[in-house]
Amino acid sequence: MDHHQIGKVTATRIAEREPFAEALTSFFPDMPKEAVTANTHWLAPHHYDLASQSLLLHFHSWLVRTEHHTILVDTCNGNHKPRAGYAMSDQLNTPFLERLNDAGAAPDDIDFVMCTHLHGDHVGWNTRLHNNEWVPTFPNATYLMSKIEHDTWAERAKDPARPERQRATYLDSVLPVVQRGMARMVEGAHAVDDSFTIHPAPGHTPGTCRADLASGGKHAMFCGDILHSPLQVEYWRINSRACEDQKMATQSRREVLSVCAERHGLLMPMHFGPPFVSYIRATPEGGFALDMNI
Ligand SMILES: [Zn+2]
Numbered sequence: 001m002d003h004h005q006i007g008k009v010t011a012t013r014i015a016e017r018e019p020f021a022e023a024l025t026s027f028f029p030d031m032p033k034e035a036v037t038a039n040t041h042w043l044a045p046h047h048y049d050l051a052s053q054s055l056l057l058h059f060h061s062w063l064v065r066t067e068h069h070t071i072l073v074d075t076c077n078g079n080h081k082p083r084a085g086y087a088m089s090d091q092l093n094t095p096f097l098e099r100l101n102d103a104g105a106a107p108d109d110i111d112f113v114m115c116t117h118l119h120g121d122h123v124g125w126n127t128r129l130h131n132n133e134w135v136p137t138f139p140n141a142t143y144l145m146s147k148i149e150h151d152t153w154a155e156r157a158k159d160p161a162r163p164e165r166q167r168a169t170y171l172d173s174v175l176p177v178v179q180r181g182m183a184r185m186v187e188g189a190h191a192v193d194d195s196f197t198i199h200p201a202p203g204h205t206p207g208t209c210r211a212d213l214a215s216g217g218k219h220a221m222f223c224g225d226i227l228h229s230p231l232q233v234e235y236w237r238i239n240s241r242a243c244e245d246q247k248m249a250t251q252s253r254r255e256v257l258s259v260c261a262e263r264h265g266l267l268m269p270m271h272f273g274p275p276f277v278s279y280i281r282a283t284p285e286g287g288f289a290l291d292m293n294i
Contacts, residue, residue, distance in 0.1 A: 007215025016076035021054035046273035078124025110138040116224025120169040147185035149207025203249030219265030
């Protein structure tokens with residue numbers, strides 16, 4: 001459930017905080033009511049809490065070992081980050097690095113950190129608090145991020161009208177790696193090696209990227225927040241309230257699902273509940289269906 005072999009590449013789930021409950025109607029304002037009623041039998045209890053009518057958002061990173069590199073895809077919320085008024089991320093203290101260690105990787109072993117986008121729950125462990133300073137958690141890593149995404153949040157961090165937690169996210173979790181010359185700004189498609197390739201997939205945020213794995217004829221895809229919930233496979237037109245560009249977010253989601261269906265690729269999102277991943281099937285009606293029999 002937490003470890004997948006894709007050809008010669010392995011991907012291991014590194015869990016961070018416990019699932020966070022978000023009222024479904026506020027997170028997916030456009031989700032039709034029948035989406036939940038028709039799917040309750042598998043949504044509960046891992047993806048949806050019936051009592052509070054809330055989505056359960058899980059948080060994890062993926063530790064990817066290709067033949068050449070050790071890559072961490074997204075870095076959750078991080079420890080001790082001040083995010084007042086935002087309980088999901090505020091002042092967490094989780095054994096994330098111990099779990100990474102249990103999976104066989106010390107911070108020094110990470111060659112690349114790939115940021116699908118720069119929201120606070122995807123870049124938190126980019127840095128850690130050391131002697132009252134935010135320092136890169138992974139000292140030997142190159143941090144890969146979209147140039148558009150970086151420049152967007154760098155600009156927004158200067159805007160006092162922006163929520164404090166968004167400005168703080170850039171300043172404490174992104175800027176410290178940029179200032180040390182550890183960030184590589186990616187434009188367009190970017191091959192990290194012969195099995196791991198980054199592709200632009202904008203919409204959720206201006207520079208959201210996905211990462212495609214291909215090895216030995218097997219495929220997988222890390223999709224960041226292009227999908228938050230497995231409900232968005234059948235209901236792929238439905239964006240979350242956090243999606244910035246509605247049309248592009250839908251287009252990118254459709255492309256992710258189409259590519260996974262065509263390649264029989266394993267979709268590896270960041271917020272799904274157990275089994276945390278899914279195969280995707282194209283339906284005769286032109287839609288998509290989950291296949292969580294992993
Ligand atoms: Zn997220």
